[in-house]
Amino acid sequence: MSHRPRQIGGWSAAILVVVVVSLVPVLWIVMLSLKTAATATDGSFIPHAWTLSNYSDIFKLGTFTAALRNSIGIALISTALAVMLASAAAYAIARLNFPGKRIILAVSLGVAMFPQISLVGPLYNLWRQIGLYDTWPGLIIPYMTFALPLSIFVLSSFFREIPWELEQAAQIDGATPFQAFRKVIVPLAMPGLVTTFILVFIICWNDFVFAISLTSTNSAQTVPAAISAFPGVSQFTVPYGDIAAAAVVVTVPVMILVLLFQRRIVSGLTAGAVKG
Amino acid sequence: MLVGPAAIVMLAVTAYPIIDAVILSLQRSDLRFPSQNKFIGLSNYGHVLSAPVWWQDVLHTVIITVITVSIQFVLGMCLAVVMHRVIFARGLVRGVALIPYGIVAVVSAYAWQLAFSLNSGWIPKLLGLSSDPLSHTFGLYVAIIIAEIWKNTPFMALLLLAGLALVPDELLEAAKVDGASTWQRFTRITIPLMKPAILVALLFRTLDAFRIFDTIYIFGQGAQNTESISMLNYSTLLDRLNLGLGSAVSVLLFVLVALIAFVFMKVFGAGASPGGAEA
Numbered sequence: 191m192s193h194r195p196r197q198i199g200g201w202s203a204a205i206l207v208v209v210v211v212s213l214v215p216v217l218w219i220v221m222l223s224l225k226t227a228a229t230a231t232d233g234s235f236i237p238h239a240w241t242l243s244n245y246s247d248i249f250k251l252g253t254f255t256a257a258l259r260n261s262i263g264i265a266l267i268s269t270a271l272a273v274m275l276a277s278a279a280a281y282a283i284a285r286l287n288f289p290g291k292r293i294i295l296a297v298s299l300g301v302a303m304f305p306q307i308s309l310v311g312p313l314y315n316l317w318r319q320i321g322l323y324d325t326w327p328g329l330i331i332p333y334m335t336f337a338l339p340l341s342i343f344v345l346s347s348f349f350r351e352i353p354w355e356l357e358q359a360a361q362i363d364g365a366t367p368f369q370a371f372r373k374v375i376v377p378l379a380m381p382g383l384v385t386t387f388i389l390v391f392i393i394c395w396n397d398f399v400f401a402i403s404l405t406s407t408n409s410a411q412t413v414p415a416a417i418s419a420f421p422g423v424s425q426f427t428v429p430y431g432d433i434a435a436a437a438v439v440v441t442v443p444v445m446i447l448v449l450l451f452q453r454r455i456v457s458g459l460t461a462g463a464v465k466g
Numbered sequence: 467m468l469v470g471p472a473a474i475v476m477l478a479v480t481a482y483p484i485i486d487a488v489i490l491s492l493q494r495s496d497l498r499f500p501s502q503n504k505f506i507g508l509s510n511y512g513h514v515l516s517a518p519v520w521w522q523d524v525l526h527t528v529i530i531t532v533i534t535v536s537i538q539f540v541l542g543m544c545l546a547v548v549m550h551r552v553i554f555a556r557g558l559v560r561g562v563a564l565i566p567y568g569i570v571a572v573v574s575a576y577a578w579q580l581a582f583s584l585n586s587g588w589i590p591k592l593l594g595l596s597s598d599p600l601s602h603t604f605g606l607y608v609a610i611i612i613a614e615i616w617k618n619t620p621f622m623a624l625l626l627l628a629g630l631a632l633v634p635d636e637l638l639e640a641a642k643v644d645g646a647s648t649w650q651r652f653t654r655i656t657i658p659l660m661k662p663a664i665l666v667a668l669l670f671r672t673l674d675a676f677r678i679f680d681t682i683y684i685f686g687q688g689a690q691n692t693e694s695i696s697m698l699n700y701s702t703l704l705d706r707l708n709l710g711l712g713s714a715v716s717v718l719l720f721v722l723v724a725l726i727a728f729v730f731m732k733v734f735g736a737g738a739s740p741g742g743a744e745a
Contacts, residue, residue: 197553204548205559212562215577215616216569218588222580233584233591279472294469301476303670305677305723307696308716311703312483312490335479338472396570398680399696403704414572418684430586437573448568452561456549459621460628 216441223434230430244431245439254436256408257416261440264326264412265394268333272390273383275334276341283342284349298339306336310403317404324405329412332400337390344389347461348382385458388451392444413440484720490713497707510714519698520715524722527694529607531675534614538671541615542622549623550630567620575684578613603690610692613681622671629663630656661734669730673723695719 218235223244225237232238248254283291313332314323322328352375360370401415411419417436420429448455494506514520545563552559566574581587582605584598599605633656641651657664679696682688688697699719703712 201552201554205552205555208545208548208559209562211616212565212620215574215581216565218581219573219577222586231586233586233588235588275472275475279469282469288469290469290473294473297473297476301480303673303723303727304480305673305696305716305719307677307679307699308487308720309480309483310700311709311712311716312486314703315490315709316483316486331479335475338476342472392568396572398570398572398683399700402683403700414570414680417572417576428585430580433576434580437570437576440570441573444568444570445565448564449561452557452564455564456560456624456627459624460631 216445219434219437219441222430223438225431225434227431244435248432248435248439251432253408253411253416253420254413254432257411257413258439260326260405260408260410261395261412261414264329264333264410265391267326268330268337268394269387269390271330272334272337272341273345273387276338276345276386277379277383279338279342280345280349283346284352285354294342298342301336302339304336306332306399310399313400314403324407324410326410328404329397329400329410332404333394333397337393340393341386341390344386344458344461345382348385348458349379352378381454382458385451385454388447388455389458392447395440395444484717487713487716487720490709491717493710495708495710495713497709506710510710511718513711514714514718519693520718522691523688523693523695523698526692527676527678527696530611530614530678530694531672533611534618534675535668535671537611537615538619538622539668541619542626542667545619545623546626546630549627563620563623565620566617567624569617571617571680572684574617575613575681578609578616579685582609600685601690603692606685606690606692610681610685613685614675614678617681618671618674622667625667625670626660626663629660629667632663633659665730665734668734669727672726672730676723676726677719695722 221235221237222230224240224242225232226239226241226243229237229239279294282288283294309332313328317323317325317328322331354375356374356378357370360374361367365373396414397412398414398418401412402418405411405415413436417433417440420432420436491510492505492507493503494510495503549556549560549563579600581589582599584590584595584600589595590599600609637655637659638651641655646654677696678694679700682692682694682697683700685692687701688694693701695715696719699712699715702708702715706712
């Protein structure tokens, strides 16, 4: 198929706008992270004096490495739990007819629309009473909960597309039920599970509301909360370099996920939105 | 059995605390003065609703929500059309456009805050400003709104893209043969067929914008009359440690969000169940 040059020109311009607008703020924070302390406030987009010392600084900061460890651990555990619980629910929604089906979908929708900040007070109070304040489970529980609706929507729309007859076909061919499930169904369900895992991981990785409210120290504070509390040299100086370098470090994993799995994220979210 | 665990978790972690919030909101409960706890009925609500700060914060939140969601809708539609129709480099466009969606909200807020600030940013220099745009209300709103639009337009676009994909190409071709212009085809065929997706996109983005917290927190925790309802909720609960009053704000916010969802479904949702509750 050939296209007229005018069309090519138009699309190139559109693509250029999308790329520039999406990348400039990211590029800016990268540039800021590479500026020396003396030039951090010169207001120039491109550094006049380049340095990597901001990165070595934040990794020397106990707060940041602890926060990074917390972020990774908490996000991975919450995501794994949410995907496991949601798989069971989505399987039932996709394959079985049962009376509570509409209810579970209504509850999911309700949770998806819920203002998270409304839970902060009661959870803060409760967590302090039962000793979950400033612990990993204290964040994992709300993260998992708020990840469930999206996981259920996305997974059930994937599961509905799986040709389940194949499972019976494999059993007729002599496979045991477990073999049929493991060799036929699991590979078919894998793309859906991976997509859901990525989407949920991004949500947990990004949270700020719960992180700032339900943690206070290195033992559970995640990176977004830690960045917002970075100490300046004095009360009146902003640690520009540290903030920018830490921002870049937490952004890199997400950028890699988004660029690698772009197709899956698009299809997962659009399928979840239309059918879920 | 299969749905049980997910349902129980969702109910336990949302329903129980919201009930707890309702109970707390009916009490005098201040963590600084724990001995003075007692049941005081609706007087916390009276306090909140008669305080000018509550109404100001509602106004701030509504202003930010209406402006950001309208602009996001227009830009998101453009982006969705580009993602849908682009004839080359589709993977690149989609991947790059998703970056703001994936980026940590706090990072995006800092990226814009540090870009707008006169002390560190490139924007005042580019515009030749001599005073700090973040030092007065108007400039701060502009910066917050731009940051929110940048971060959330891709999600709006994705939800709209889902709707665009449902419009059959043959229908558009037929209209083209009949002499309909591009704009006519878009407004008369594409938009009506996309209505359910548009409803879902607007509803989700409106509710999300109404809860705005991260950006406001990073841009000075509500300084210069930018405090949102969520920010007020946070500061009442965790800075002033007034659980009773804070819980009343939580419950009111919850009610407002439910009200917005309800109105959306009533007004726009005839026939289309948001989220496709059909499932």
